[in-house]
Amino acid sequence: MTALVAFIRGKGYNKSMRDLISDALKGHGADYIEIHFEESQSTSIAYRGERLEEISRARNSGGNIRALVQGSWGFVSFNRLDGLRDKVALAVKEARLAPTESGGPFKLFPMEPVVDKVVPQLKQDATAISLATKKELLDSYNNIMLSSPNIQSSRINYRDGRKQRTFANSEGSYIEQAKTDLNLRLTAIAREDNEVQQAGLSMGSTGEFSAVEGLHEQAREIASRAAALLPAPQVKGGEYTVILDPVLAGVFAHEAFGHLSESDFVYQNENLQQVMVLGKRFGGKHLNIIDDPTIPNLRGSYKYDDEGTPTRENYLIREGILEGRLHSRETAAKMGERATGNARAINYRFPPIVRMSNTFIAPGSASFEEMLGDIKEGVYVKDWYGGTTSLEMFTFSAGEAYMIRQGRLAELLRPVVLTGNVFTTLQNIDAIGSDLGMNQGGGCGKGGQSPLPVSNGSPHIRIRHCVVGGR
């Protein structure tokens, strides 16, 4: 926080950050107040075809204040740190705008104050690697893709960043956390006449540069796949038995079930609460879905969430039965459950909302061959373009797909989109593999906050009666 403190001193303050915050929080008559400060730095590199099109660096600092009065929140975010006390007062005033008859009593899941400092441990911190090294590596991937047959163009998007966050609240918590993040996407674009097809790869890490090194073989592979898609047929739309690879099954776990486990969708919706009753069966005994921010070195890992709640492993589904869900302090209190440490904000411009961390389907015992076994006509779907959910219905799109005929992988297909109702689809998972893989690429978007670093994963899974879109 050195630059920030210097900045405050420059404005005539002469106090430590902690004192400054505790002074600003005093005597406003709110039920609860918290304050976030953040300093961040990032580097972005983008290629389009052979051109290194954008290379930029950014520095950003700012903060926010959140105040709770009778169940209603006020939120103030800022770049300028002067007048902190006035900003707190504004947040309290905003919180009081809700008419008292609709506001409930003070309700946040109770927590012991935490004072801690978290520093990432990295072998090779990407944010400390020179631009020249990064460019050399990305050039090598780009050259491989662009020199492959039928490849017209490419995209590379690389981004690394470091955030230093300070959190304090009116209950006495004071936490400093530093976090690094790294994200790379490679895309090869093939073209022949009017046909354009693409294939891509997403990687990421908590700032460890080695995660994006040595991907030359993968770069070659996506280039040849993009070219192979040019003459590939489109799947005939309809209902199929599908096998999902670990990457796409991870996206399924995230989109189809993970978002439904976010309690801010549930806690004020009585009908939805009846659907999501703990103890209800959602799938077979082989189905376990877990969200866990405590696993070391995944992009969705962290020690405290943005409300200062310590994190823990959370079983969402255990042996097919709904066991838990993801909470902020507020949703936990309203639903009479425990805060899980899932209140997260992408940066200081936004209040924390309930988000996932590392979400995955736990491994089972089926082998890939067993899954293929008795499928007469099905689709094997791999990799992802994206996914989205409306809670009940989800869609996600596979970057790579093959027909399955008579228990064997057959022709390559154009990318397909899968959709379904989450409740029936979970019941229709009839085989879970043993080969858990975690996918660290991409990011999650919700409520205008995107992309949040998360990871997701799964072994291969098989789903009966899945709707696959095509022409």
Add this chain to the structure above:
Amino acid sequence: MEHLMEVLRSARKVAEQAEVFSVSSPDSIGIQFEANELKQVQTKESSSTALRIFKEGRIGFATASGGGGLEALVDMAVETSQFGSPASFRFPPRFHRDYLEVPIFDPKVEEIAMERMVEIGKELIAKIRGHTPDILCDVQVTKGTSSISLINSQGGEGRYNSSFFGLSLEGILVRDTDMLFVGDSESSCRPDFSGIDDLADRVIWQLEMAKKKAAVSTKLLPVIFTPNGVVSALLSPLVLAFNGKSVLEGASPLKDKLGEQVFDKKLSLWDDATIAYGVGSYPFDDEGVSSQRLPLVTNGVVMNFLYDLQTAALAGTQSTGNGQRAGGFPRPDISSLILSRGDVSFQAMVEDMKEGLIVEQVMGADQGNILGGDFGGNVLLGFKVENGEIVGRVKDTMIAGNVYQVLKELLGIGQEARWVGGILQTPPLYCSGISVATKGN
């Protein structure tokens, strides 16, 4: 402006050319209702500054916001310039258009009190619940002003203010495991309180049409895309294809099609940054190039692509005034798009259908190969038409198609257009032969 001059002066010492851009929003206010109740009131103060330099012929770029960042701007830009792309253009020495020519600031926005915004949210929720009492509405009422400043080392200098007022509603109705999502939004540079009624009426129409359920079968069907449907299903591939960057690298399916008829003769589309009080409007773009009304498609013929300075220079053409920054590097992007009206009423389109779909909202439509023009996704909100009548809402239904095939021959274009999200003004489009897939075949 003074701190921008300071950054420009220190950049000039190390670079051949330089440009400083800044956006500041003193207080954007957002009122959020969750599950029909006021949940949160937000005030956001933000400012950021971007520096672009040409050093030894290469582009360097850096952004900063908050304390301590401005001093670092020049160093960061110099560092990136070692690897940046060769600069192929010059910064414009004069910004021709006076900011008064494109009105996008309404001082009335500043006068609306938070309390009034809360009232607006309540009114809107009350209207919707008057129709469907057990619906849960999330409503956002937002407003704010921004001040944009741009100066460059070639003498170019400009500044303008804009204002914003927006209203959005998402309603959810859960019955057992069935979830119905409805919703719509309005946005403008000026507060328009009649928009509340329009928005409520559209959402009530959605609720009314969704009262019954209907099933379709897996086959090719005609589809009416409502204005919302056009945006959620068809827009992304087109925006990408008309982007000068896609054209320059040869990835756009339209790259060789200038002057050729690619779309239905009834279809015309233009980008217009000069619409009074349009949220996508501006007097000059984020690089200082005057905004304009740019035809993209005229009677089905491809007319223009969207360019910023660098892309235009590389393509051997002129910037179209579409250089925009979403917090980062300037890139070509749409301002606001307008799709021409046709001559068919919505009712006539519905009556014309023996069996078909009305698509209002598609989920995940831009996850496929949008560069190739593909769209496809789950019909989040859509209605079945049978023998000229809307018979109910469809579920478990996917549509898929390719915009270049679908828009080549249209069955009809609606005679009434409306704005969606401040991005696109469009009538409904009546399309044939869309692939529909559903559960149970």
